[in-house]
Amino acid sequence: MEDKAVMEALLFSAKHPLKIRDIMRITSWSSDRVKKALKTVSKEYSSADHGVELREIARGYRFTTKENCAKYISSMSRREKKIPERLSPTLLETLAIIAYKQPVTKREIEKIKGSYADYVLFKLLSLNLIRRSKERKKRAYRYETTDEFLEQFGLANMEEIKKWAAQI
Structure with a gap:
């Protein structure tokens, strides 16, 4: 199986941002191999024909919605957040x-x-x-x-x- 496909599956399945060390533990890959796969996926999803992009968040990596698509999912994500939309x-x-x-x-x-x-x-x-x-x-x-x-x-x-x- 191609590294890119494995990385996509991991990132889409994760509930929280995945840290490099977590990906290494799950896949038994080296740090360089993980970073290369992340770079490949990031490049792939940076093109305009995708609605998501790979971002580094909370010292890990996660797919997030691109700005131009955010308005279509904002009401859905508001319902899913654990933290109140507005903190006092x-x-x-x-x-x-x-x-x-x-x-x-x-x-x-x-x-x-x-x-x-x-x-x-x-x-x-x-x-x-x-x-x-x-x-x-x-x-x-x-x-x-x-x-x-x-x-x-x-x-x-x-x-x-x-x-x-x-x-x-």
Whole structure:
């Protein structure tokens, strides 16, 4: 079976972005072979006659709808999302602080916001957009974003946030 066909099948079947190491584990391919297959698939789907494209999201790879086709599936995807279509301004503000400053303590978040963050942190944890970091600062938990955050916001990695923030 051709590598491209295997890669397409894996990417279409995956519920979440596939990381190179996951593809290597599933297929027993080398890193170079996986990267070559990803490049071949990406090139194939970049042409105008496809409605999807291969994108790097959340440190992995996934097929996404091309912009010109998005309007046709927007109502369907809204129903399928686990995260509310609109996060409250308070949730977004806290999420932005965590994304930009991570890993960050609750106290540091509250100092920036000027208000308590207990409920907001609980809500973001329950949505799996943030997690408690393994490293602590003086017994205090530190918070950081998750791959779910990257996936839901269509980001390849946290460097994209820093690049975006630098442009503001």
